[in-house]
Amino acid sequence: ASLYSFKYVNGHPKNHRVGLPTVMAFGVLADVATGAPALLSELTLTTAMRTAATSVMVAKRLARPDSRVMALIGNGCQSEFQALAFHHLLGIRELRLFDIDPSATAKLVRHLSDMPGLTLTVCTSTAEAVRGADIVTTVTADKTNATILTPDMVEPGMHINGVGGDCPGKTELHRGVLAMARVICEFEPQSRIEGDMQQMPADFPVTEFWRVLTGAAPGRESADQVTVFDSVGFALEDFSALRLLHDLSRQLGLGRPLDLIPQMADPKDLFGELQLGGQRQAA
DSSP: OOEEEEEEEEEOTTGGGGTOOSEEEEEEEEETTTOOEEEEEEOHHHHHHHHHHHHHHHHHHHSOTTOOEEEEEOOSTTHHHHHHHHHHHHOOOEEEEEOSSHHHHHHHHHHHTTOTTOEEEEOSSHHHHHTTOSEEEEOOOOOSEEEEEOGGGOOTTOEEEEOSOOBTTBEEEOHHHHHTSEEEESOHHHHHHHSGGGGSOTTOOOEEHHHHHHTSSOSOOOTTOOEEEEOOOOHHHHHHHHHHHHHHHHHHTOOOOOOOSOOOSSTTOSHHHHHHHHHHHHO
8 A cells, every 4th residue: 555544523413503514524645655645635525425425335235226215314414415426326316305403404405406307305204204215314413322213114125324323322223123124334343333233232243345345245135125234434435535536636736735744955854944944034
């Protein structure tokens, strides 16, 4: 490997009250040999895009091929990205929307109401939204052990894209939903701590998605099978996103140099940089 990265990220559901995004994130891509940073980028917007992209990548292997209706529970900052990804890349034609905050749903409708080939249906409850849906995406923000989707709402053949349960103490799915489904995750040790899987015993069977991608494990096994993607986010997704941003920024001439690392006349004389700084000020 010639590059490595790190991501700084926080989730603050009440940030809107002070005019800040719920997700605060940035990332650095750096050279392995020297440690020199190659890219410093925001990752708030990028996180929303890579999360939606991962959701669709999984759904292509787990959802029924004829899936055309998706329930979208939670219509906040990530919802439009999920909606557009599933519409354009998986062929979803109808979104059934519900959020406990009607203004969030109104925002989504305002943004996507003119999207060709996409019907938006506003619902009054989670149960109404998921009724008859092929795919259910839950993407809520509250850091609580919530029970948004219960077993009685699940229909044969559903694929559940559980996005909001992403840290200890934060869940969206009733444990009974997991018990009745085939569960796919990104990285099992992390997902058992941060995902909806945190509710389940240590021997609860799950499959890491890379095994499905490589053919080591099957995707959907039958039309009636219920599948769950317990999405929590994974470092490899951010590393891949930062590499893409770095490549595109160079191809398209975007971005600008930042003076993060001293440009030294003598790399062995760090203290001398302070003296040079004083001389520059005096001049």
